[in-house]
Amino acid sequence: MKRLFAILLCVALVAALFVGCAKKDDAGKTDGAKTVKVGLICIGDENDQGYTYNFIRGRDAATEALKAKGINVEWVTKYNVGEDSGCEDANIELAAAGCAVIFNNSFGFEDYMLKVAPEYPNVQFVSCTNQVSWNDDLKNTHNAFAAIYEGRYLAGVVAGMKLQQLIDEGTIKPEEAIIGYVGAFPFAEVKSGYTAYFLGARSVCPSVTMKVQFVNSWSNATEESNAASALCDAGCKLISQHADNSTPATTAQSKGAFFTSYNNDMISVAPEACLVGTRIDWSVYFTEVIEAVANGKEFPQDWCKGIADGAVVLTDLNKDIVAPGTAEKLAEVEEQIKSGKLQVFDTSTFTVKGETLTQAYALDTDGDFAPDSEEAVYDGAFHESTVQSAPYFAIDIDGIELLN
Amino acid sequence: MEHKVKTPLFHLAKRTGIAPSWAWLIRLSSILVALVIGSLAIAITGNQPIPAYRTLLEGALGNEAFRRQTVKMAVPLLGCALAIAPCFKMRFWNIGAEGQITAGALAATLMVRLFAAKLSALPLLLLMAIAAILGGGLWGLIPGFFKAKWNTNETLFTLMMNYIIIGVVAWLQAGPWEARQGRMAQFPANACLPKVLGVHCGWIIVLVLAVLIHVYMKYTKHGYEISVIGDSMRTAQYAGMNVGRIMMRTMFLSGAISGLVGFIVASGANNTLAKDIAGGVGFTSITVAWLSQLNAFAMILISLMLAILTKGASTLQTQMGVPAAISDIITGLLLFCMLGCEFFINFRIVFRGSRPEKGGKQG
Numbered sequence: 071m072k073r074l075f076a077i078l079l080c081v082a083l084v085a086a087l088f089v090g091c092a093k094k095d096d097a098g099k100t101d102g103a104k105t106v107k108v109g110l111i112c113i114g115d116e117n118d119q120g121y122t123y124n125f126i127r128g129r130d131a132a133t134e135a136l137k138a139k140g141i142n143v144e145w146v147t148k149y150n151v152g153e154d155s156g157c158e159d160a161n162i163e164l165a166a167a168g169c170a171v172i173f174n175n176s177f178g179f180e181d182y183m184l185k186v187a188p189e190y191p192n193v194q195f196v197s198c199t200n201q202v203s204w205n206d207d208l209k210n211t212h213n214a215f216a217a218i219y220e221g222r223y224l225a226g227v228v229a230g231m232k233l234q235q236l237i238d239e240g241t242i243k244p245e246e247a248i249i250g251y252v253g254a255f256p257f258a259e260v261k262s263g264y265t266a267y268f269l270g271a272r273s274v275c276p277s278v279t280m281k282v283q284f285v286n287s288w289s290n291a292t293e294e295s296n297a298a299s300a301l302c303d304a305g306c307k308l309i310s311q312h313a314d315n316s317t318p319a320t321t322a323q324s325k326g327a328f329f330t331s332y333n334n335d336m337i338s339v340a341p342e343a344c345l346v347g348t349r350i351d352w353s354v355y356f357t358e359v360i361e362a363v364a365n366g367k368e369f370p371q372d373w374c375k376g377i378a379d380g381a382v383v384l385t386d387l388n389k390d391i392v393a394p395g396t397a398e399k400l401a402e403v404e405e406q407i408k409s410g411k412l413q414v415f416d417t418s419t420f421t422v423k424g425e426t427l428t429q430a431y432a433l434d435t436d437g438d439f440a441p442d443s444e445e446a447v448y449d450g451a452f453h454e455s456t457v458q459s460a461p462y463f464a465i466d467i468d469g470i471e472l473l474n
Numbered sequence: 475m476e477h478k479v480k481t482p483l484f485h486l487a488k489r490t491g492i493a494p495s496w497a498w499l500i501r502l503s504s505i506l507v508a509l510v511i512g513s514l515a516i517a518i519t520g521n522q523p524i525p526a527y528r529t530l531l532e533g534a535l536g537n538e539a540f541r542r543q544t545v546k547m548a549v550p551l552l553g554c555a556l557a558i559a560p561c562f563k564m565r566f567w568n569i570g571a572e573g574q575i576t577a578g579a580l581a582a583t584l585m586v587r588l589f590a591a592k593l594s595a596l597p598l599l600l601l602m603a604i605a606a607i608l609g610g611g612l613w614g615l616i617p618g619f620f621k622a623k624w625n626t627n628e629t630l631f632t633l634m635m636n637y638i639i640i641g642v643v644a645w646l647q648a649g650p651w652e653a654r655q656g657r658m659a660q661f662p663a664n665a666c667l668p669k670v671l672g673v674h675c676g677w678i679i680v681l682v683l684a685v686l687i688h689v690y691m692k693y694t695k696h697g698y699e700i701s702v703i704g705d706s707m708r709t710a711q712y713a714g715m716n717v718g719r720i721m722m723r724t725m726f727l728s729g730a731i732s733g734l735v736g737f738i739v740a741s742g743a744n745n746t747l748a749k750d751i752a753g754g755v756g757f758t759s760i761t762v763a764w765l766s767q768l769n770a771f772a773m774i775l776i777s778l779m780l781a782i783l784t785k786g787a788s789t790l791q792t793q794m795g796v797p798a799a800i801s802d803i804i805t806g807l808l809l810f811c812m813l814g815c816e817f818f819i820n821f822r823i824v825f826r827g828s829r830p831e832k833g834g835k836q837g
Binding site: 148154155160163166177181255259286 | 537539540543546648655656657660743744745746748750751753785788789791792793797
C-alpha cells in the first residue's frame, strides 16, 4: 500500500507543478477591430510540403493581409481529416465552435460537408477544388479553384525554353525533346493541367512531345518516384508532375533530367533539376471571402481567379539553370495572358486526332459524370474554368502519349 | 567461512490471485501516469495541461453534438471488439477484422447497387445486413479453414486477407463503381440506417450484440468449447471436441460480426463505400478487446473511453492549437500504460532484502 501512496503522491506533485506553472493568457485581445472565426479542414498537414502546406501558407498570408485591413482572423484548423464521416464531424465541430466560414481543402470532403451545411444556414461552407456545392439548392455552400492551368502554361514555357536550349546547343536532337509527366488520376483537373503545360512548352519548342504516367493516387511518394524514373528511362529529358510529393523532383535530378514543380518550390530538394514551380496562392481567395463575411456581405458561390489576380503564381526561377532569356519571355507571356490576348487552349495550337477542336461541353447536368451542356469552345479557344471553377478540359490532344 | 550469494537489486515474481480492487487501483494509476506523461507533451507545445485535459473532456462530452460524435466513433470499436473476442479467447489471433469489416461493407454495398431502386428501406437494410454478415463471415472463414486443415499461421493469413479485400475495394472505387474522380456515390436514403437519438441506430445493434456475445461466451456450449481450446488445444482434443470445426465456426462468427460492423459503418456513418472504410478500427478494437480482458461489458466502457479520447483530442487540436500529433501521443501513451500495467497485475517486483510474499493478497 505504501508504494501505491508513493506513486499517487508523485502524480499529485507533478500535477501541482503544472497547476503552479499556469499563468493567465492575455494574448489575443482586440482593440475594436473586427474578429472573424474561420475554420479550415485539411486532408494532411504542413509536413506534406505540398498540397496542404500550400493551403497553410495561404492561410497565414491571408491573416496578414486582413490584419492590414483591420480584420482579425481567428483560425481553427483541423489537420489529417479523412474523406469519410470524420469530415462530417469536423464540419459540425467547427460550425458548433462558431466559425463563420469553413473551408474544406480536399476533393473528397464535399459529400460530407453537404450533409452538414443545411443544419447551419448561417455558416458559409466552402469546398475547394470541387464542383457540386455552387449549383446545389443551398445558398451557404461554395466552390473555389484557381486557374492553375495558366501557371502550368507558364511553367511549360520555362520547360520548353530549356529543351530548345538543349536542342540549339546540340545536346539533344529535336525529336528527343520529350517531357515526362507524373499525373495523379486521368481526370479533367489533371488533363487540363498537363495539356496547358504541354502547350506552353510547344509554344517555344515546336518539336516537343509528352508522355504521361498516372499513379492513380493524389499522394503516393513511392509510386510518384517510380513513375518519374520510368519516364526518364523512356527517354524523357524533363519531368513535371501533378501529385502531392517532391519525390519526382529528386528522381529527375538523380536521372539527370530537368524538372518543374507544383504546389511548392522544390528547388531546395532538387537544385540541379528544378527550373521553376507553380502554385495556387489561396490567400487571395481566403482574403476575399473573409473580408466579405466580416462586412456581412455575400461572396460568389463559385470562384475562379488566375494569374491576373495573383491567385496563381510562379515560384522563383532557378536562375543558375534556366535557359537565357527565360525571365523576359515569361514576363511577355504573362502579360499576354493577363490581357486576354493569349488563350491557353487556343484551338489553332492543337489538334485532336488530326482535327481542330470545334465542340466540347463543360458541365454535367444529368449526373452521369460526362459533360453534356454549356459549350466551352468558342472564339477560337476552349474556355477553361469560365462556366465553373473546377477544370473541365478532359480532351486527349495529339502529341501527348498516355502510358497507362 | 560465510558463503556470499550475489542477489540482483530486484527480481520479478508471478502474482497469484491478486485482489480485484488492487488490480483496478493499478489500472487507474496507469491512466494517471499516462496523463502525467501526456501533460509533459502538452507543456512542451506551450499549453497548460490541466485546461487542456478539461478541453479534451468537454470536446468529447460537452454538448449534444459532441456526444453524438463520440458515440458514433465508439460504435464500430465496440462492435469489432465483440467480433474478435471469441477468436482471442480461443487464442486464435485474428487480426483480419479490418478486412472482414471491408468485406461486409462491400457485400452490403453490392446489395445497394442491385436492389436500392426496387426495395424500400426495411427490406433493403435487412438484405444489406445479411449480405454483410455472409461477406464478412466468409472472409473470416477462409483463414479459419486453412488453419483447421493445414495449420497455417492465422496471424499472417488474416493480415494478408486485409490487403486483398482493401485492394478489391480500391479497384471498384476507382474503376467499375466509380462515380466521380475516384470516389463512389453516396447511398440513396433508403440504404442509410435511420437515426435514433441523433446517432445512426448502429449503437443499438452493437449494444444488443454485447449482451448476446456475453451470453454466448459465458453460458453456451459453444462458448465453453472456445475457452477450453484457448486453455489447451490438447485437452479439447482429448475431450473429443472437433477443434477444426470449432475454429472454423468461431472464425465465421467473428468475421460475420465484423462484416455487420462494416455494414453499420457504410450505411450508418459514411453512407458510402471507400477503401479505407474500416479506418484502422479492426486494429484499434484489438486494444479494446485486450484492455477489457475479453469481457463484453467492459468493452462498452473501453470503447467509449477510446472514443472520448479520440474525439476530445480532435477538439483539443482545434481549440488550443495543440498539434494533432500531440493528441496521438496522448492516446498512444494511454494505451501503452494501460496495457503495460497488466504486467504489474500479473507480476510483482521483489526488491533485494524485502520479505518474500507469503499469501496471494497484500496491501
